Amino acid sequence: MKSIRKIIQIDEDKCDGCGLCVPSCAEGAIQVIDGKARLVAEKYCDGLGACLGECPKDALKVVDAEVDAFNEEAAKKHVRKTKEGTAAHPHGPAAGMHTAREHGPGLHMAGAEETMACGCPSTLMQSFAPQIPQTACEKANIPVARAASGLSALTHWPVQITLVPPTAPFLRGADLLVASDCTPFAYPRFHDELLRGKTLLVGCPKLDDVEEYVKKFAAIFATAGIKSVTVVVMEVPCCQGLPVIVRKGMAQAGKSVPIGVATISVRGEML
Structure with missing residues (x-):
């Protein structure tokens, strides 16, 4: 169910794919995909902006938008799944990694909800x-x-x-x-x-x-x-x-x- 709430927005033009924002998001809502930081799913982002201070390019900001509600349990499950996938594939990108696509005004999404978006290891510093x-x-x-x-x-x-x-x-x-x-x-x-x-x-x-x-x-x-x-x-x-x-x-x-x-x-x- 969608509602107006705070959520992270990523400026692709400013983002250089450095990946510094990824570990600062405890919910795993951000991953580097195709050389850019992407929001994996709206429901994983709590909108608190813990990642904001990590971006050297000022490419992140918190905005008010009509998006899916934050789902803490889904976020925890996503983090566990991502960690399991990283352990199973330590030397390469996870299977099923999708090309980035857009959902909604200015909200850059990547892959389907069931997809484990581990990002590209080549760009994770x-x-x-x-x-x-x-x-x-x-x-x-x-x-x-x-x-x-x-x-x-x-x-x-x-x-x-x-x-x-x-x-x-x-x-x-x-x-x-x-x-x-x-x-x-x-x-x-x-x-x-x-x-x-x-x-x-x-x-x-x-x-x-x-x-x-x-x-x-x-x-x-x-x-x-x-x-x-x-x-x-x-x-x-x-x-x-x-x-x-x-x-x-x-x-x-x-x-x-x-x-x-x-x-x-x-x-x-x-x-």
């Missing part, structure tokens, strides 16, 4: 500690297979330049590693020698949108307080545009940040 053994005992007890292959030095997600918003918390005051997306495959010591202690951004200067990259780096340098930049490229000619892109973004932001370039051969050697 996460920060986590690198897998680094701390004590002498921990280091001595690393399994041989792991010691030989090395441990992941990645501390955050996402890593694709296109998907990382300039306001991402892990960018603040970071030592940035900007890598062409072939380099981690070519260089066997990528994590230990290049990535450890740095924040990673990955992209392809040949296949991706160069101008959008320049704009993204300009925004990052303007807002994130980057300390240093290391650009890692392959020796092939098409890779050489990546340092140029980074420098252009830095210039547009009016910043001067120390920058270094490392080049990897197609045989996996540091040149």
